[in-house]
Amino acid sequence: MILAGYVAKRFLRSFLLIAGVFLLILFLIDMIEMIRRFSDRGIGLGGAARLAALNIAGSFYSILPLMTVLAGIALFLGLARSSEMVAIRASGRSALRVITAPSLTAVAVGALTVGLLNPLVAATGALYDDAVAEIDRAGSQTVSVGDSAVWLRQAMQSDGEEAGQIVIRASRASPDAVTLYEASFMVFGADAGPIRRIEARKARLIPGAWELTDVADFPLNSGNPQAEVLRSETLRLASDLTAQRIREGFGRPESVPVWQLPTFIAGLERAGFSAARHSVWFQMELARPFLMAAMVMIAAAFTMQHVRGRNTGAAVLVAFGAGIALFFLRNLAQVLGDNGQISPAMAAWTPPLVGALLAMALILKREDG
Numbered sequence: 001m002i003l004a005g006y007v008a009k010r011f012l013r014s015f016l017l018i019a020g021v022f023l024l025i026l027f028l029i030d031m032i033e034m035i036r037r038f039s040d041r042g043i044g045l046g047g048a049a050r051l052a053a054l055n056i057a058g059s060f061y062s063i064l065p066l067m068t069v070l071a072g073i074a075l076f077l078g079l080a081r082s083s084e085m086v087a088i089r090a091s092g093r094s095a096l097r098v099i100t101a102p103s104l105t106a107v108a109v110g111a112l113t114v115g116l117l118n119p120l121v122a123a124t125g126a127l128y129d130d131a132v133a134e135i136d137r138a139g140s141q142t143v144s145v146g147d148s149a150v151w152l153r154q155a156m157q158s159d160g161e162e163a164g165q166i167v168i169r170a171s172r173a174s175p176d177a178v179t180l181y182e183a184s185f186m187v188f189g190a191d192a193g194p195i196r197r198i199e200a201r202k203a204r205l206i207p208g209a210w211e212l213t214d215v216a217d218f219p220l221n222s223g224n225p226q227a228e229v230l231r232s233e234t235l236r237l238a239s240d241l242t243a244q245r246i247r248e249g250f251g252r253p254e255s256v257p258v259w260q261l262p263t264f265i266a267g268l269e270r271a272g273f274s275a276a277r278h279s280v281w282f283q284m285e286l287a288r289p290f291l292m293a294a295m296v297m298i299a300a301a302f303t304m305q306h307v308r309g310r311n312t313g314a315a316v317l318v319a320f321g322a323g324i325a326l327f328f329l330r331n332l333a334q335v336l337g338d339n340g341q342i343s344p345a346m347a348a349w350t351p352p353l354v355g356a357l358l359a360m361a362l363i364l365k366r367e368d369g
Contacts (some may be wrong), residue, residue: 003088006102010078011102011296015071015109022067025058028058041135054128057121058254064113065330068106068292069323072299073316075102081312085304095367096360099300103293110289119257126255127289150180154241156187164190166237170203172270177246179204184214185237195221198237205246209239251363253281261285280337283348284330291330294355298322301362327353 001093008028030052032063039047079085088098152168165188170180183203187196215235256264261282268275302319337347 003093006097007075007079007085008101008105009202011071011075012109014074014078015068015106018067018070018074019060019064020064023056026056027052028060030059032321038135043135051128051131054124055107055133057117060112061117061121061254064110065291065295065327066323068109069295069320070300071302072106072296073319076300076304077312077316079331086168095300095304095363098304099297099363102300103296106292106296107289110292114258114285114288118254119259120254122257125252129255145346152241152246154239155321156238161325164188164195166239177205177243185210185212193220195219195224198235200235203217205239205241205243208238208240210239211235211282212237258282258285274340277338278341280334283337284334287348287352290349291326291352291355294326294352294359296325297356297359298326301359301366305365305366326351329354 031048034043034048034051034055035045038051043051044218048183050168076085079088083097089095115128150170150173152170154166154168156164156166167186167188168180169183169184169186173180180203181201183200185196185198185200186194187198189195191301195222197218198212199216199218201211202212204213211345212235213233215232217230217235219228219230222228253261261278265275265278265282268278299319302322306313333342333347336342337344
């Protein structure tokens with residue numbers, strides 16, 4: 001237990017040091033990017049630093065697995081160079097027992113990051129999006145999903161200028177976000193309240209307009225809207241929305257805290273939308289601690305041997321390259337899962353399982369040799 005605690009502390013110290021260095025580098029890079037992007041908006045150094053601080057959490061969180069493999073390389077390389085690994089192995093400890101402590105530490109760190117850092121990333125990401133939207137003044141439409149309805153908002157344009165807003169409510173939508181069912185369009189004037197309410201059994205989005213079916217058009221600026229209702233089989237209502245913009249309006253899956261993802265996924269499915277991206281991301285978050293443990297095992301497979309001279313540099317490069325390969329395999333699996341080509345569970349759990357098994361096979365092979 002004492003030896004396991006010592007190795008775990010060495011790994012945790014290496015991880016925190018590498019994480020601090022990466023955090024500083026990412027902050028400086030992000031701050032420079034904010035200054036370049038908003039240089040004509042007069043945000044100043046303080047504003048750029050604030051935007052960078054809000055945006056950095058997502059970038060930092062996404063590369064945690066790569067920081068884990070670097071921490072593993074630093075740990076096992078340090079133990080090998082100081083001959084501590086030779087002493088540990090001479091005491092009768094097997095290679096698998098040696099890597100157990102840092103692997104379990106990586107799982108614990110991964111669980112903490114998912115439970116604590118993930119909601120922080122979602123919160124800071126939302127604040128960053130709001131701040132950028134405030135600077136750009138370009139929030140013309142939003143999308144949200146309630147317990148029993150889909151809500152959208154779009155701007156009305158007249159001669160290139162905003163002429164009001166349209167708030168859309170539908171009981172559900174098609175998975176491709178092209179068709180709304182039992183839709184209600186509330187039209188607001190630019191400097192007035194609601195001026196028109198349109199009810200439709202179905203609303204289909206076509207280029208440049210909504211095509212409504214079974215329409216009831218109520219003029220709200222008249223004395224008796226019910227008496228003056230206009231009914232028609234079809235009606236076209238101008239719109240600059242597209243299906244892609246509607247889907248993007250739900251935000252990135254990482255913008256939803258992991259604790260709220262199951263409820264959010266259920267709401268999307270009730271509304272008729274595809275929740276594949278969010279389901280894949282939820283499974284990815286559950287598998288993140290084990291991916292970090294697999295990164296530690298990969299680092300051990302190449303650097304826990306007693307190496308010196310040029311062999312050290314080659315071992316480090318190969319270990320880091322293997323970690324990057326596993327990282328990209330995870331991203332590829334996520335893309336396949338988002339497209340529905342593989343199941344969310346397979347997309348999330350296959351990469352860490354493959355990485356851990358291959359690393360363990362290499363460790364056992366060298367153990368036998």
